[in-house]
Amino acid sequence: MKIYKARHGGFCFGVKRAIRLALDAVKNGESIYSFGPLIHNRLAVDELQKKGIITVKGIREIKNKRVIIRSHGINPEILKQLQKKGFEIIDATCPRVRRAQRFVEKLIDEGYFVIIIGEKDHPEIKGLLGYARGEAIIFNETLKIKKYKLGIVPQTTLDIEHFNQAISHILPNATEVKIFNTICHETVLRIREAKRLARKCDAMIVVGGKNSANTTRLYEVCRHYKPSYHIESAKEISKTWFKDVKTVGITAGASTPKKQVDQVVKRLKKLF
Template sequence: MPSAPIIEVAAHAGVCYGVERALSMAHEAAASAPAPVQTLGPLIHNPLVVRELGEAGVGLADTLDEAPAGSVIIRAHGVVPAVIDEARRRGLAVIDATCPYVKRVHKAAERLVDQGYQLIVVGESGHPEVEGIMGHADGRAHVVSTPDDLATLELERRVGVVVQTTQTQAALAAVVSALLTRVDEVRVVNTICSATQERQASAAALAGRADVMVVVGGKNSGNTRRLAEICSARCAATHHIEDASELDAAWFAGAVLIGVTAGASTPAAHIERAVARIRELTGGADDVR
């Protein structure tokens, strides 16, 4: 009889520190904050989590107009300060779950502007985190994602740089080296958070060894889809699921090593459910972390 396959969960998988913290603040708020409690925008891109939060008493308001009373929870990637001021002005209780690493970007942006630097934010224009950073720069910042975006900018002699937490070091380095050819002084505060890169690197390493990869997370989650792409490029038998009920025993026939990873919007409990279900379907495989 063939031995049961090994299930290995990627060394870095699932929600990061900031999202875990926001989720636990939301659950605490459901129990103790003025009702109704609602997140301002979905707390994370994961329909199961949004549903679970709803069942726990945390609703969803896309804008302040949809939250006429009670409490609003600010998401991990933050908002412009004016939104928090406006929520308070309307008499709402504000639970600020902005990730401390995102707050670090806000503080760096404020400091650079105070010191007289023209601020460049390396990031994705229109992303809520970037909008939040811009809101801390006194209207004096520009968003740049590649060196080409600098072409049309009138640069001052002293430029300060901060970066969206999920950007890559390569994207930051490309913009900074282009700036160095055009201005006298560049002051860089590297505000990249390593959580995204760690998840991608450990998914790639595991997919390179696994016979089957299971990626757990919302189909509407950009970072989960990116993980699925990274895994597919290294392991043809990659399956992206939102919930353990989608797992199919036929996927695992003949597999020796089954890899599991999960996007930054997938709570640990969802990973554990998937591992438990794979273990059932494959006749009791070991799991290794």
């Protein structure tokens, strides 16, 4: 069986930067706390925890007033609370997410009502909503909104096809529309590469956290073309998946460490 590994897959620039900042922050042996997992990868988060990068749900759980903001960013109201309380804050918000936050602020300042396209429960979207100061909603297909001025901002990890569909749904509802394309180039490359491999191979394996939105999206893209399997670890691979499979493609989400992908390749080589 031939194995094809995606050229664009695994840790993105923003995730690498967040991990580097977090590891620097615990060099002195003092822990740092993150609201929600620093990255959406259970196994990697367990390793980070051992190094003193601890996941919490709220401010009360923080024991030493040291916080790292994840690459997804944070709601500005929570940031203000932390600053007021005198927390030491390491801001690992990805510069591309920060850019999207600035666009939302700019649209609000210019009098636009903002439509954010993305997953409502994703931390990046919760942060973006915060920057809209109550003047935004999250897109859904049943949305019937009539406004004179509409601003549109997508989640950085949105598939460009979904973005286009959402825009064509929104356009008839407004007289003036301002669109910022904040989809990250890393997302575009990963999805394009996943599609290319899925067309070429008999089956696809997508490696990454089940809680990772961009990994799940890669899986959805792949399974549209070929039988696909979303796994968190090499141990989940089953030999039965590969009956009559001569070529398999492997891709990974933006929060998947290289080590996890290597382990998948190793296990496939061992099995076949």
